[in-house]
Amino acid sequence: MPKDTLTADQIVRAAIALLDEEGLDGLNMRSLGKRLGSAATAIYWHIKTKDELVRLAGDAVWDEIALPDLDTTDWRTATTAMATATHAMLTRHPWLGQAFGSHLLYGPNKARVDDHTLALHERAGFTPTEADQAAATLLLFTLGAALGPASEIALTRRLTRNGTDARQALADTMTHAARIAAPYPRLRERIGTTGYADAPENTFHFGLHAILDGLTARLAQHTTEH
Incomplete structure (x- = not known):
């Protein structure tokens, strides 16, 4: 998408989608440009830094309330x-x-x-x-x-x-936590029913x-x- 057709709103909406999928660590201008079909440099014409982009995305989602x-x-x-x-x-x-x-x-x-x-x-x-x-x-x-x-x-x-393997790691953690909870009856009862x-x-x-x-x-x- 050429820079003259790219808008700040399009960039922010794409950034929100990327943040939802990848989190803060997954947000970068190169990945965002790829999602928009544009060079990362075109984004900088509208939004200068990642911090500014996070601020704009962070404010935009409050419009959902x-x-x-x-x-x-x-x-x-x-x-x-x-x-x-x-x-x-x-x-x-x-x-x-x-x-x-x-x-x-x-x-x-x-x-x-x-x-x-x-x-x-x-x-x-x-x-x-x-x-x-x-x-x-x-x-x-x-x-x-x-x-x-x-x-x-x-x-x-x-x-x-x-x-x-995240699923296995979390399951192993819960197994270890259950062992630690064994001497504590109230905790032991509850920890087996939650993730x-x-x-x-x-x-x-x-x-x-x-x-x-x-x-x-x-x-x-x-x-x-x-």
């Missing part, structure tokens, strides 16, 4: 919808959680989601400071909940690139509703105080 109408949706329903959509987005793009710790990420799509989240909590009755804290709590929990599957994907890729990096079923929804129960209680306390 639908924003509930705050005039027609109650606080808890809207918060649940946004947290669930964010968790699903992070699961679809497992490289993004890793990018939070290795790249400077910002942009209009993330800003749009952040502002809507703050407005959601403020409308519910939280002070601006509390809205900030509630939004941060939910985001950190959601990121953490998506970390297990994302880390297993990244680990599997690394093992495979090193010539290791590497797996959380118990419905952990995300359990944790989300536990956080929302606590925030709901704080809102009720505000009501009684005023």
